[in-house]
Amino acid sequence: MNSVRTLLIVLLVLVSTHAQAQSGDKPADKILSPYFFVDGKAGVESFPLKSTDVTVNITGVIADVTIVQVYLNQGTEPIHARYVFPGSTRAAVHAMRIRVGDQAVVARIQERQKAAQEFAEAKAAGKNAALLEQQRPNVFSMAVANIMPGDRVEVQLTYSELLVPEEGT
Numbered sequence: 001m002n003s004v005r006t007l008l009i010v011l012l013v014l015v016s017t018h019a020q021a022q023s024g025d026k027p028a029d030k031i032l033s034p035y036f037f038v039d040g041k042a043g044v045e046s047f048p049l050k051s052t053d054v055t056v057n058i059t060g061v062i063a064d065v066t067i068v069q070v071y072l073n074q075g076t077e078p079i080h081a082r083y084v085f086p087g088s089t090r091a092a093v094h095a096m097r098i099r100v101g102d103q104a105v106v107a108r109i110q111e112r113q114k115a116a117q118e119f120a121e122a123k124a125a126g127k128n129a130a131l132l133e134q135q136r137p138n139v140f141s142m143a144v145a146n147i148m149p150g151d152r153v154e155v156q157l158t159y160s161e162l163l164v165p166e167e168g169t
Contacts, residue, residue, distance in 0.1 A: 034085040034157065036071055036144075046075030047147070061163045065091075071153045078149070080123075083132075083142040088161055093140060095158035098130050100144075101151050107132060119143065 038047050053068045073079050087093070096107035110118070112133070119131035123145035132142040147153055 034067060034069060034083065034155070037082045037084060039080040039082065047071055047073050047079055047081060050152075058163070061165075063161045063163055064158070065161065066156065066158045068154060068156045071155075073147045073149055073151045073153070076149050079147040080143070080145050081147060083130075083144060083155055085140040085142070085157060087138050087140065087159065089138045090164065091138070091159045091161040093134075093157065093159045095156075096132055096142075097156040098142075098144070099152075099154040099156075100147060104154075119145070 033052075035049070036047060048071065050070045050072050051068075052070075055066045057064045085093075097104060098107075115131055115133075126146055130142050130144045132140060134140050142155075144153070
């Protein structure tokens with residue numbers, strides 16, 4: 001295997017206001033934590049969460065949130081996994097960075113088909129690759145390919161959220 005691996009990450013941002021208006025879904029009362037779902041035969045025990053760090057800055061009715069999570073491939077085979085970030089319908093993701101081993105890449109916005117094609121090509125070539133897509137107005141999902149044994153994966157997700165007062169607070 002080539003000692004120099006390329007990490008490709010593509011951030012795909014969709015306009016969610018139209019989707020929200022079409023779906024008529026009510027926002028969930030509880031927001032779940034981000035997590036990795038491991039594809040195939042490898043289990044989550046071989047790709048455990050090692051740490052989570054959350055920084056929140058509140059200015060008026062806006063919360064700027066940065067979540068940093070670290071995972072480690074403790075298995076003996078490359079892993080393909082999906083990072084799922086269930087957020088609020090009042091949140092807007094505006095930055096994403098992933099570090100696999102010593103390679104770090106900041107997400108960039110692309111058209112959906114082009115992003116999916118680049119991800120598929122990188123995955124097939126055995127490169128580390130990631131593709132973040134908005135599945136619904138409040139759920140983002142990032143596929144990460146070819147996480148090698150021993151790789152440390154750090155995901156940094158930054159978003160802003162409108163805080164809605166409840167009961168006058």
